[in-house]
Amino acid sequence: MSAKLGRTLAVALTGLEGRLVDVEAHISAQLPHFSVTGLPDKACGQAPDRVRSAAATTGVPLPPQRITVNLSPASIPKQGTGFDVAIALAVLAAAGVVDPRRIAGTVHLGELGLDGSVRGVRGVLPSVLAAARAGVRHVVVPPENVAEAQLVDGVTVHSAPTLETLVHWYAVRSGVDPLPVADRPATGEVTSAPRGVDLGDVIGQPEARLALELAAVGEHHLLLNGPPGVGKTMLAERLVTILPPLSREQALETHAIRSLTGDIAATTALDRTPPFVAPHHSASMASIAGGGSGVVLPGAISRAHGGVLFLDEAAEFKTSVLQQLRQPLESGEVTISRARQMVRYPARFQLVLATNPCPCGRAWGKGVDCVCSALEQRSYANRLSGPLTDRIDIQVVVPPVSRAAFADERGESSEAVLARVLAARGAQRERWAARGWQTNARVPGHALRRRPLRLPGSVTAPIDRAIDHGQLTLRGYDRTLRLAWSSADLRGLTSPTVDDVELALTMRRGTLAAA
Numbered sequence: 165m166s167a168k169l170g171r172t173l174a175v176a177l178t179g180l181e182g183r184l185v186d187v188e189a190h191i192s193a194q195l196p197h198f199s200v201t202g203l204p205d206k207a208c209g210q211a212p213d214r215v216r217s218a219a220a221t222t223g224v225p226l227p228p229q230r231i232t233v234n235l236s237p238a239s240i241p242k243q244g245t246g247f248d249v250a251i252a253l254a255v256l257a258a259a260g261v262v263d264p265r266r267i268a269g270t271v272h273l274g275e276l277g278l279d280g281s282v283r284g285v286r287g288v289l290p291s292v293l294a295a296a297r298a299g300v301r302h303v304v305v306p307p308e309n310v311a312e313a314q315l316v317d318g319v320t321v322h323s324a325p326t327l328e329t330l331v332h333w334y335a336v337r338s339g340v341d342p343l344p345v346a347d348r349p350a351t352g353e354v355t356s357a358p359r360g361v362d363l364g365d366v367i368g369q370p371e372a373r374l375a376l377e378l379a380a381v382g383e384h385h386l387l388l389n390g391p392p393g394v395g396k397t398m399l400a401e402r403l404v405t406i407l408p409p410l411s412r413e414q415a416l417e418t419h420a421i422r423s424l425t426g427d428i429a430a431t432t433a434l435d436r437t438p439p440f441v442a443p444h445h446s447a448s449m450a451s452i453a454g455g456g457s458g459v460v461l462p463g464a465i466s467r468a469h470g471g472v473l474f475l476d477e478a479a480e481f482k483t484s485v486l487q488q489l490r491q492p493l494e495s496g497e498v499t500i501s502r503a504r505q506m507v508r509y510p511a512r513f514q515l516v517l518a519t520n521p522c523p524c525g526r527a528w529g530k531g532v533d534c535v536c537s538a539l540e541q542r543s544y545a546n547r548l549s550g551p552l553t554d555r556i557d558i559q560v561v562v563p564p565v566s567r568a569a570f571a572d573e574r575g576e577s578s579e580a581v582l583a584r585v586l587a588a589r590g591a592q593r594e595r596w597a598a599r600g601w602q603t604n605a606r607v608p609g610h611a612l613r614r615r616p617l618r619l620p621g622s623v624t625a626p627i628d629r630a631i632d633h634g635q636l637t638l639r640g641y642d643r644t645l646r647l648a649w650s651s652a653d654l655r656g657l658t659s660p661t662v663d664d665v666e667l668a669l670t671m672r673r674g675t676l677a678a679a
Contacts, residue, residue: 170257174250175291179507182294189254194230202235245275246285262334284308289423364577368569382604382650390562396518405578438471445480466509478517559674588653609642
């Protein structure tokens with residue numbers, strides 16, 4: 165028997181970046197053997213056993229000859245079981261069971277069960293996005309991944325529950341597109357998913373509420389310091405309720421990250437609500453930044469991309485975990501290096517830290533009830549290092565709520581605050597659009613210190629004195645300027661005044677509402 169070839173397409177992912185893979189199958193009249201080449205990992209390298217059993221169960225057993233499958237380009241790693249369906253069809257095309265022409269230009273994704281069922285896999289959304297960018301117009305995915313695949317425009321999504329169905333489609337049907345289009349679920353866009361929380365639930369705390377609103381206006385990071393039970397966690401959880409909806413591109417990116425962790429199998433709509441991620445203080449470095457011994461998965465900071473990363477009891481986190489936040493806060497992405505690859509994940513999030521003033525939490529005011537020594541208080545405060553806190557734009561003290569605040573049954577709602585935030589964000593887009601920036605927090609510091617954006621000396625006098633006295637770093641100076649612009653936007657001004665700069669400096673120093 166002369167050698168035969170079969171070819172179809174799959175996608176290899178490195179982080180969120182996908183690349184088309186030619187799945188080539190070659191059958192020759194030699195001793196029976198089934199091998200996969202092209203840097204498959206262990207799960208992918210076990211595909212021959214699954215494919216052989218699935219084909220036999222389907223009623224199209226593979227020929228007892230030498231079968232070689234190459235995943236090209238062979239120089240990039242192939243990870244996971246998502247190549248099973250493509251490998252099976254390429255081999256069956258080489259064996260003459262299916263028409264090679266009908267599978268050649270279609271991407272096939274999915275894992276095969278031993279009974280021939282097509283099972284869902286992670287990373288379908290970024291894979292389909294990569295296929296669409298490469299010009300592919302037809303993809304076949306498992307039934308449970310149909311909804312996320314259909315979030316991508318310009319691609320026709322097909323689905324099959326079993327390998328037998330695929331063989332029937334490709335072997336019997338005729339025409340340019342023999343595959344029926346997958347039933348489209350109730351898709352659409354969700355701009356504000358119900359969370360069951362509202363800023364109106366927070367009574368009192370006018371200074372902390374202002375800090376939260378400014379953080380939403382300019383996309384600033386926030387540190388809340390105060391004794392237990394004053395509402396720090398409540399405030400942090402409600403920040404996402406006053407953030408603008410994500411753009412379609414941002415929403416697809418956040419969904420793609422969730423797809424890699426297997427969190428969107430039931431997704432039927434594009435959710436444009438900013439994510440809120442709150443890991444426990446015992447979380448490891450890999451769970452926060454991303455990683456893993458095999459497949460490099462995104463961590464909490466990438467899952468919070470486009471939204472809020474909340475670290476409650478921040479001083480209880482390991483120092484190494486907190487320090488790894490510094491680089492993503494500046495660059496908006498996290499890079500994970502391995503021996504064979506370097507994976508990048510987006511990590512443009514708003515960081516919200518909540519911490520107590522001391523281990524017992526009662527070092528408030530005169531601190532007469534505090535049982536911690538001065539050394540313990542200093543050691544606890546030093547767990548949040550200077551280089552990290554220097555990157556936090558807003559640092560406010562949250563005091564206990566007075567009984568007088570109980571007179572207000574409900575505070576201002578998230579809907580009312582969001583309206584002001586949207587107006588301020590609109591002013592920023594209009595001001596920065598020509599320069600390619602979106603929010604005040606993303607404006608380079610040097611641009612704010614140079615003409616035409618440079619503020620008069622009479623306006624910047626408070627922070628000029630602070631940097632002269634060593635009370636501000638240059639990074640702190642720039643971040644205070646950004647916060648002042650956000651304050652001006654919130655007040656409907658075209659440029660900050662000295663009042664905006666003084667407010668920004670007060671919040672920067674963490675003296676607002678201090679006892």
